[in-house]
Amino acid sequence: MTPHALLVGAVLIPLATGLITALASRKRELQRVLAFVGGAAYFLSSYFLLDHVIDFGKIRLGIGGYSLPFAIEFAADGLSALMVMITALVLLLTLIFQESDADPAPMSRSFYPLLFLLIAGVAGSFITADLFNLYVFFEIMLLAGLGLLAHGGTLASFDATIKYFVLNAVGTAFFLFAIGLIYASTGHLNFTALTLASELPGGGESLAIVLLLAGGFLVKAGAFPVFSWLPASYPTLPVPVLALFAGLLTKVGVYALLRFLVDVFPLTPSLTYELLGHLASVTMIVGAVGAIYHYDMRRILAFHIVSQVGYMLLAIALGTKAAFAGAVFYTLHHILAKTNLFLVSATVAKLTGYFDLRRTGGLYGSHPWLGVLFLIPALAMVGVPPLSGFWAKFIVLREGLEGMHYLWVSAAVITGFLTLYSMMKIWFEAFLKRRPGALFRPDPNLNLAPAYVAITIFSACTVLIGLFPEALLTIIERAIDTLAIIGGEVPNPYDGGLAP
Numbered sequence: 001m002t003p004h005a006l007l008v009g010a011v012l013i014p015l016a017t018g019l020i021t022a023l024a025s026r027k028r029e030l031q032r033v034l035a036f037v038g039g040a041a042y043f044l045s046s047y048f049l050l051d052h053v054i055d056f057g058k059i060r061l062g063i064g065g066y067s068l069p070f071a072i073e074f075a076a077d078g079l080s081a082l083m084v085m086i087t088a089l090v091l092l093l094t095l096i097f098q099e100s101d102a103d104p105a106p107m108s109r110s111f112y113p114l115l116f117l118l119i120a121g122v123a124g125s126f127i128t129a130d131l132f133n134l135y136v137f138f139e140i141m142l143l144a145g146l147g148l149l150a151h152g153g154t155l156a157s158f159d160a161t162i163k164y165f166v167l168n169a170v171g172t173a174f175f176l177f178a179i180g181l182i183y184a185s186t187g188h189l190n191f192t193a194l195t196l197a198s199e200l201p202g203g204g205e206s207l208a209i210v211l212l213l214a215g216g217f218l219v220k221a222g223a224f225p226v227f228s229w230l231p232a233s234y235p236t237l238p239v240p241v242l243a244l245f246a247g248l249l250t251k252v253g254v255y256a257l258l259r260f261l262v263d264v265f266p267l268t269p270s271l272t273y274e275l276l277g278h279l280a281s282v283t284m285i286v287g288a289v290g291a292i293y294h295y296d297m298r299r300i301l302a303f304h305i306v307s308q309v310g311y312m313l314l315a316i317a318l319g320t321k322a323a324f325a326g327a328v329f330y331t332l333h334h335i336l337a338k339t340n341l342f343l344v345s346a347t348v349a350k351l352t353g354y355f356d357l358r359r360t361g362g363l364y365g366s367h368p369w370l371g372v373l374f375l376i377p378a379l380a381m382v383g384v385p386p387l388s389g390f391w392a393k394f395i396v397l398r399e400g401l402e403g404m405h406y407l408w409v410s411a412a413v414i415t416g417f418l419t420l421y422s423m424m425k426i427w428f429e430a431f432l433k434r435r436p437g438a439l440f441r442p443d444p445n446l447n448l449a450p451a452y453v454a455i456t457i458f459s460a461c462t463v464l465i466g467l468f469p470e471a472l473l474t475i476i477e478r479a480i481d482t483l484a485i486i487g488g489e490v491p492n493p494y495d496g497g498l499a500p
Contacts, residue, residue, distance in 0.1 A: 014123060017038025046084045054478075058075060090244060120137075213260055234302045325473065371427075
């Protein structure tokens with residue numbers, strides 16, 4: 001495939017798969033096969049896209065009959081290609097897990113089309129190079145997410161759908177206001193053109209634009225104080241869909257914030273970073289405390305999404321090249337570990353009958369391998385060496401100490417201990433303690449093999465990244481080097497200039 005075909009394939013493959021599975025909706029077996037073929041093709045395409053970007057650098061494509069920067073532009077650098085690759089991996093492993101009996105999503109004609117539409121929105125958010133089209137892909141994600149939330153057809157799922165919609169609509173409003181102000185000030189919405197134009201108004205208006213954009217992205221990321229939609233809505237989802245949401249959707253907000261502060265608006269007022277650091281600290285603590293309070297594994301892990309997003313925001317707020325690399329490393333680590341933990345929780349619930357830890361127990365004696373597979377992502381989330389989370393937290397904390405941000409670092413350390421407590425609560429309650437009450441006997445014919453395959457691959461990735469972090473860090477650092485705030489003066493790639 002040509003580089004441009006690989007680039008547009010990041011969106012067209014999931015869109016085409018969604019369309020084909022919709023057309024095959026009356027033939028469920030064919031629909032499942034087509035979903036797997038589309039997932040596998042997407043994974044291979046994303047691998048070759050990342051490989052090409054690593055070897056030859058950034059890929060750009062303008063479509064729509066206009067010259068750049070006025071055409072609709074898609075672009076893939078090391079950062080966006082990495083995010084597309086991890087998205088494809090999560091999708092493929094989630095499709096494998098869906099084939100097990102561990103809380104699979106109820107099958108309907110719309111399930112696979114909605115799932116692939118969601119992935120198209122996620123991937124489009126990573127490779128778009130235009131502010132308005134980022135908004136379009138955000139809305140695609142929102143619509144597909146609402147469909148999947150309402151997919152269960154229960155009162156709880158409809159309630160979660162409304163909560164998810166309301167707060168995300170607020171974030172969308174912030175985003176649209178910012179787009180209008182930016183276009184009025186610069187005449188551009190293309191990322192590179194905005195970087196080159198450097199025409200954002202000074203003073204308070206510039207800060208207002210950045211804060212509106214950041215506000216929209218922080219809602220998507222699930223940061224404090226606009227995170228309540230996340231633990232309220234996510235636990236109502238079947239776990240394969242929940243794992244996909246947890247692994248990917250909040251990271252789109254983090255990615256967009258990193259992209260804009262570091263690449264599109266490198267002259268962002270320093271006050272923005274200061275505010276972001278304090279917000280990150282509160283987000284970490286609030287999420288970790290919320291996790292301690294609950295006993296439902298899904299709610300514990302949902303609140304941990306909030307606290308771990310705080311770490312990513314803290315890395316961005318530190319404002320150094322190493323910290324930005326740490327933010328990307330942390331994001332990739334979290335996608336793998338958090339998705340895996342939700343899949344493990346579904347397997348635990350299937351074997352014990354409950355997600356409520358107070359009604360589980362004794363699993364390590366009967367299923368020791370599952371206990372090991374839980375400990376790997378759980379300890380990675382805590383930051384235990386040599387797992388992936390250790391290097392992610394080490395980079396962030398080191399940069400925080402070198403920058404003398406002792407309050408922020410203290411919040412991160414406290415959050416680490418709170419995370420350890422809640423993870424050990426799951427370990428002791430689900431695996432070590434004696435099972436309370438009458439013994440639940442799972443169906444002996446349960447098909448859990450696909451679940452174990454997906455969980456084992458996720459765990460292996462977490463271990464490999466922890467043991468060999470240099471390879472991933474090298475790719476990340478090369479990607480960070482190309483961003484405007486690190487790379488310095490941005491060359492003008494447009495022959496026709498920037499004037500409308």
